[in-house]
Amino acid sequence: MEKTVEARAHANVALVKYFGKRDLALNLPAAPSVSITLSPLNTVTRMSFTDNDSDEIWLGDTLADSKFSTRISNYLYIFRELSGEHRGVRISTQNNFPTAAGLASSASGFAALAKGAARLFGLNLSEAEMSALARRGSGSAARSICDGFVVWHRGEKADGSDSFAQSIAPANHWDVRVLVGVTTTGPKDIGSTFAMERTRLLSPYYQPWIQTTHVNAAEAVDAIEQKDIEKLGEITEYSALAMHGAMMATEPPIVFLKGTTLDVFHLTRQLRKEGIGAYFTCDAGPQPKVLCEAKDVMTVEQRLREFPGILDVIHCSVATGATAHFIDHES
Amino acid sequence: MEKTVEARAHANVALVKYFGKRDLALNLPAAPSVSITLSPLNTVTRMSFTDNDSDEIWLGDTLADSKFSTRISNYLYIFRELSGEHRGVRISTQNNFPTAAGLASSASGFAALAKGAARLFGLNLSEAEMSALARRGSGSAARSICDGFVVWHRGEKADGSDSFAQSIAPANHWDVRVLVGVTTTGPKDIGSTFAMERTRLLSPYYQPWIQTTHVNAAEAVDAIEQKDIEKLGEITEYSALAMHGAMMATEPPIVFLKGTTLDVFHLTRQLRKEGIGAYFTCDAGPQPKVLCEAKDVMTVEQRLREFPGILDVIHCSVATGATAHFIDHES
Numbered sequence: 001m002e003k004t005v006e007a008r009a010h011a012n013v014a015l016v017k018y019f020g021k022r023d024l025a026l027n028l029p030a031a032p033s034v035s036i037t038l039s040p041l042n043t044v045t046r047m048s049f050t051d052n053d054s055d056e057i058w059l060g061d062t063l064a065d066s067k068f069s070t071r072i073s074n075y076l077y078i079f080r081e082l083s084g085e086h087r088g089v090r091i092s093t094q095n096n097f098p099t100a101a102g103l104a105s106s107a108s109g110f111a112a113l114a115k116g117a118a119r120l121f122g123l124n125l126s127e128a129e130m131s132a133l134a135r136r137g138s139g140s141a142a143r144s145i146c147d148g149f150v151v152w153h154r155g156e157k158a159d160g161s162d163s164f165a166q167s168i169a170p171a172n173h174w175d176v177r178v179l180v181g182v183t184t185t186g187p188k189d190i191g192s193t194f195a196m197e198r199t200r201l202l203s204p205y206y207q208p209w210i211q212t213t214h215v216n217a218a219e220a221v222d223a224i225e226q227k228d229i230e231k232l233g234e235i236t237e238y239s240a241l242a243m244h245g246a247m248m249a250t251e252p253p254i255v256f257l258k259g260t261t262l263d264v265f266h267l268t269r270q271l272r273k274e275g276i277g278a279y280f281t282c283d284a285g286p287q288p289k290v291l292c293e294a295k296d297v298m299t300v301e302q303r304l305r306e307f308p309g310i311l312d313v314i315h316c317s318v319a320t321g322a323t324a325h326f327i328d329h330e331s
Numbered sequence: 332m333e334k335t336v337e338a339r340a341h342a343n344v345a346l347v348k349y350f351g352k353r354d355l356a357l358n359l360p361a362a363p364s365v366s367i368t369l370s371p372l373n374t375v376t377r378m379s380f381t382d383n384d385s386d387e388i389w390l391g392d393t394l395a396d397s398k399f400s401t402r403i404s405n406y407l408y409i410f411r412e413l414s415g416e417h418r419g420v421r422i423s424t425q426n427n428f429p430t431a432a433g434l435a436s437s438a439s440g441f442a443a444l445a446k447g448a449a450r451l452f453g454l455n456l457s458e459a460e461m462s463a464l465a466r467r468g469s470g471s472a473a474r475s476i477c478d479g480f481v482v483w484h485r486g487e488k489a490d491g492s493d494s495f496a497q498s499i500a501p502a503n504h505w506d507v508r509v510l511v512g513v514t515t516t517g518p519k520d521i522g523s524t525f526a527m528e529r530t531r532l533l534s535p536y537y538q539p540w541i542q543t544t545h546v547n548a549a550e551a552v553d554a555i556e557q558k559d560i561e562k563l564g565e566i567t568e569y570s571a572l573a574m575h576g577a578m579m580a581t582e583p584p585i586v587f588l589k590g591t592t593l594d595v596f597h598l599t600r601q602l603r604k605e606g607i608g609a610y611f612t613c614d615a616g617p618q619p620k621v622l623c624e625a626k627d628v629m630t631v632e633q634r635l636r637e638f639p640g641i642l643d644v645i646h647c648s649v650a651t652g653a654t655a656h657f658i659d660h661e662s
Binding site for chain 2: 204205207208209211212234237238241242244245246247248249251252253255257258259260261262263265266309
């Protein structure tokens with residue numbers, strides 16, 4: 001019986017946003033980004049070789065469609081090339097959170113896939129190499145490889161070998177929490193890569209956005225090292241709003257923010273007036289996320305749960321990086 | 332008995348936004364802007380000389396406070412200097428819409444005041460001179476002097492004499508409507524000038540915002556001349572979202588948009604999918620405004636009235652410019 005690998009990777013939330021590519025094919029970012037790896041949002045992926053050269057991709061109990069399957073197959077080609085083993089792979093993958101609704105399922109998905117595939121194909125990789133490989137599946141997956149508080153370096157090289165994520169501090173460095181407000185579970189109107197490319201090409205704010213992101217990333221690393229929630233929170237809000245602002249100035253405008261999302265920003269302002277250190281962020285989707293320290297999380301969670309338009313709240317903690325190991329068989 | 336002047340000016344809505352000054356004291360804009368003068372939103376101001384050298388400012392039945400009164404007195408000084416008549420003025424002014432809630436009461440207010448003061452002090456001014464004087468009270472008041480569809484020239488001169496508004500087309504050129512969604516009647520958190528200055532100094536998007544506004548203003552003038560609602564509407568939405576985007580990237584961020592405001596943007600997108608030409612705009616306040624042609628206004632107004640968070644809708648048409656005339660006495 002073929003051995004099966006089980007890989008697991010958490011989602012992550014960018015505090016300093018990745019939004020803009022310097023290379024589309026290799027998912028190389030135009031600026032560095034800073035994130036927190038988040039428990040419990042995760043993807044668990046089981047992988048084993050098939051007896052032939054075609055792949056078989058399952059999303060839970062459903063066989064994946066052609067578009068999704070071929071994206072995965074093409075991605076696996078990297079591992080087949082590196083290992084010299086041109087074999088088909090059976091993959092079964094499951095997220096414990098809604099996919100494609102702005103909750104970065106591609107980050108945990110490709111991080112788990114990369115970690116699992118490296119193990120299955122017998123590749124012996126450093127964490128930096130692992131992260132750079134995950135990046136090629138989905139940019140933000142580079143960060144989900146790593147433990148705790150993470151920076152993803154822009155890198156300078158054309159081949160992307162210096163564009164990988166690394167841990168700034170482990171998950172136990174600082175007990176911050178991220179509350180994800182669920183406003184909708186439907187798919188996004190447009191994908192992140194499409195939005196990035198349109199913004200890069202058609203927003204007059206793109207260049208200053210990239211420039212300011214370099215500065216914010218360096219400051220966020222400092223704030224994490226110093227455990228300075230006010231400083232980190234202000235950078236976090238700024239980066240999210242500046243990203244959405246750059247999208248809004250695209251011709252025609254790209255507006256991921258929905259009313260409820262934006263009102264959660266105003267809620268965090270109100271909470272800060274009340275002395276509670278809560279800070280807003282939001283990715284290329286409508287789900288608002290609120291950053292705070294553990295000491296404030298009960299108050300913040302209660303206020304968010306009772307907020308109009310918030311259907312559910314997912315309470316997240318800082319998580320460790322991706323793992324993969326052989327199990328006896330696919331159950 | 333002293334003769335009384337009654338002046339009237341309408342509000343206006345900028346389709347291409349004025350947001351950024353090249354001179355703070357003279358209210359000189361960094362870029363041109365394009366607006367529609369709007370009925371029925373207006374200010375009616377009655378003015379007569381007092382028997383002494385102090386002014387007396389009434390807001391409806393209430394004597395104005397010191398801060399407001401001295402702003403008006405200082406503004407009247409321009410007219411006293413121009414006419415050589417250093418006399419006090421009794422002023423009674425009334426808006427037919429909520430003040431200081433993002434409905435541009437300062438535009439109609441200072442346009443009426445300028446028009447009335449010019450008449451009271453016996454100044455014989457061209458419309459351009461009139462507009463430039465109104466501008467010194469409040470920038471957007473320059474536009475409320477003029478009839479119908481209006482462009483406010485940036486001008487190049489340091490003294491501002493070439494920065495005035497003029498009509499592109501009269502009110503009867505094209506029957507477009509503007510629906511103002513009232514979401515709140517409270518005062519704004521911060522004033523427009525403060526927001527402009529912070530954005531100018533602290534947003535990395537300010538320079539591209541100004542550059543793009545020059546282009547949009549020229550295109551909007553063309554679209555008005557051609558009565559092209561799709562072109563004008565797209566420029567209108569773009570200008571509003573790019574302005575708010577530039578504010579959002581200010582450190583710390585300036586966010587005038589509220590959830591309901593932003594959801595009205597998404598409503599206009601939905602309406603366009605249904606074949607109805609409705610276009611969103613919003614100034615430095617939370618009130619969404621929707622531009623459409625007269626043929627679509629009943630549908631748009633109904634959808635806006637039933638929209639969650641919209642307390643009231645003010646249905647506006649294109650209006651003529653400011654007027655002033657002597658009446659027998661202050662009633």
